[in-house]
Amino acid sequence: MSVKIMHLRSKRGQAAVTDALYFVLIITSLSIFLFGFANSYGDNVKQQISAESSTTFATNSLKAILYSSTPRDVRTSLTESTAEVDFLLSIIKEDYYDDQQIGPDERVVLGKAISSILNPVQDNFDYAFYLTIPSEKRPVFMYLHITNFQRENLGGTLRKFVTYTPDPAKKHVNYFCGIDFEGKKADYGILMAKLSRLVSNVGQTSQATAKTTLLVDDVACRESHFCPKDAQVDLVLWDAAWLGATDDRKEPLFDSAVFNCIEESAQETSALAQNPTSST
Numbered sequence: 001m002s003v004k005i006m007h008l009r010s011k012r013g014q015a016a017v018t019d020a021l022y023f024v025l026i027i028t029s030l031s032i033f034l035f036g037f038a039n040s041y042g043d044n045v046k047q048q049i050s051a052e053s054s055t056t057f058a059t060n061s062l063k064a065i066l067y068s069s070t071p072r073d074v075r076t077s078l079t080e081s082t083a084e085v086d087f088l089l090s091i092i093k094e095d096y097y098d099d100q101q102i103g104p105d106e107r108v109v110l111g112k113a114i115s116s117i118l119n120p121v122q123d124n125f126d127y128a129f130y131l132t133i134p135s136e137k138r139p140v141f142m143y144l145h146i147t148n149f150q151r152e153n154l155g156g157t158l159r160k161f162v163t164y165t166p167d168p169a170k171k172h173v174n175y176f177c178g179i180d181f182e183g184k185k186a187d188y189g190i191l192m193a194k195l196s197r198l199v200s201n202v203g204q205t206s207q208a209t210a211k212t213t214l215l216v217d218d219v220a221c222r223e224s225h226f227c228p229k230d231a232q233v234d235l236v237l238w239d240a241a242w243l244g245a246t247d248d249r250k251e252p253l254f255d256s257a258v259f260n261c262i263e264e265s266a267q268e269t270s271a272l273a274q275n276p277t278s279s280t
Helices: 002-067 088-099 104-117 188-201 264-274
Strands: 069-071 085-087 125-133 138-147 149-153 162-166 172-177 205-217 226-239
Touching: 002 088, 002 104, 002 205, 002 226, 069 088, 085 088, 088 104, 088 205, 104 138, 104 172, 104 264, 125 188, 138 188, 172 264
Parallel strands: none
Antiparallel strands: 069 085, 125 138, 125 226, 138 172, 149 162, 205 226
16 A cells, blocks of 8 residues: 555656646746847847838938929029029929930939938938839939949958948949930830849838829820829938849849949039030
């Protein structure tokens, strides 16, 4: 009888120890989870606030760009008392109306306005601003601000490591893209596919989109000739990143020739050559 009692007590003792071990395991798992959650909570909140802040900035910047004031005549200055000032898109719409092209002078004015509005973040962010007519697969205006990184392969024991630093002589390059020049026509499909690939590979982005209407001169629109076109304006910001080729990425994310781009400085020189009296 005593042997049975001892055997029963032994089983109960083993069960109690097993239950205790399970309890300790559960408590340990919960403790690790809570510690990890508490440890990463601050970083997660910081990332969410940063993302929300960047998105809000992009949205407000887009509003400012679309409602900025500028001289209707690009050859005049805002400081002149006779300058007629209106919404920035007015000159874009007026210039686009007759030939469905944005002229060199107007591109320069719009590019300067975008750069000025996004100046507070231009050292940390690259961005793309583009105006398109999606229904007709037509690019109207595309402006990219790219950090001009220098790539350097480290030697010695660090030969597998690569550093990227902005070129001190020229930290950023601004491009007017998606334009027809030197016999090359901008292809909407290629442009948007390349831009989508770029945006998908630069990491977290902040984007803002707006709708607007452009008018074109077309006899098909009865007597008025005012044909409305639904256009879309997009602004995308991302942390400045190397967009060239890497060991894992054989094709660069950005190629000015593929995007049909002209550097802003070259565009300004061209505009001034066409209109020496202009002041932008």
